[in-house]
Amino acid sequence: MSHERFDDLAPVYALGALDGDEAVEFERHLAGGCERCQAVLDDAHEAFATLARSGERVAPPPHVREALMERVGAASRQRLPIERRRSWLRWAGATAACVVAASALTAAYVAARYEARLGVMARETARLREGLLAHEHALEQQLAATRAVVDLLRDPATRVVALRGAGPSPQATGRVVWHPSAGGEVFVANLPAPPADRTYELWTIAGGAPKPAGLLALDATGRGTARLEPTGGPVDVFAVTLEPAGGTSAPTGPIVLASAK
Amino acid sequence: MKTLGGELIRRMAAGDREAFGRFYDRYAPLVHPLVLRIVRDPTDAADVLQEVFWAAWQAATTYDEDRGTPEAWIIMRARSRAIDRVRANRRRGETFVAPVEDAAGPGEAGGADPATRAADRAVVRAGLERLPDAQREVIELAYYEGLTQTEIAERVKQPLGTVKTRIRLGLERLREVLKQAT
Structure with missing residues (x-):
């Protein structure tokens, strides 16, 4: 059959005025995916929309909006709006209600499943985020220390002092980058992890008198870095001792690292 | 082409009630004159208008923005609902529903409140x-x-x-x- 026939039917169908066998025939043709006829329908609908747009706006009575919003609210609270219908519609209504209820249950089940999964993913994400933040924090500290050292090394007054392992940890090594008025940084390696109730403490010794210079924390590989504040005077010896956790104001434990005098 | 109306329908499809309210506010004044023009009776028109937007809320997932504008979508639905109402009224008995040509004639009293006449004028213009x-x-x-x-x-x-x-x-x-x- 030539398409010309449908060219006559499409506009009538667009107006909703096609009837009888022709309506059936055209719908079958359209269902076959005829782009040409579909375009005629779409164009007609756009034309009617343009007619409406260029016309006057007339506000509907406010009770329509109220009723609709209530209806939509009721539906989203899973209450089914069942209206009074003629008796022959009741069966169809009940069937439809069952379908709606079944879809609601399915939706609720799917939602519950996905909410559970979303919860797991949210916790996982939070954990990763925490890890990243901690990592970033550590990197920032390292970067700050590195920058501080580089700045110190530019200054001719800065000196680098070697630390040697002593006593219980002869394999330990270390360096102090020291500036008399700016302070410095200490780097150590190969130190064994301190016992549980102990900690490594730094000392600056001048004129035979040791001054506490902070605690030294180690990473898993036995390396550690710490900032040394300026003492306001010359320093003869840098030393690290093993002290009770929390540190002391005067050294009590063995020296594990010390610079030569 | 992305439009505000299309965006609102997409949000309606996701169950967004606020979007539905905005969709109604935007398109009801456009749809109402058409429905009024077709069904003539203001009470019937309000009824049909509610049905149209309720059906739009439920069918929001079927809207395809590539196929037509939101206006064309809602106008098409409104027009077909209104026609269904008119045909049903007509079937129910020509005895108590005034024949269309009489109701539409000039100088009639029934069904032609100012809003209806405004709707007529708008369409003609x-x-x-x-x-x-x-x-x-x-x-x-x-x-x-x-x-x-x-x-x-x-x-x-x-x-x-x-x-x-x-x-x-x-x-x-x-x-x-x-x-x-x-």
């Missing part, structure tokens, strides 16, 4: 009046009165083929007129 009378008549009988092609042929006392041709030419002309206007 919008572009249909620029069609030849014979074409405008068949389109109005189909679009606003809900007559089928067979009923139109009886009404205008012309063969079915002539009615088809007038409808096709009328729609083509209407599209041209609207294209010029915009």
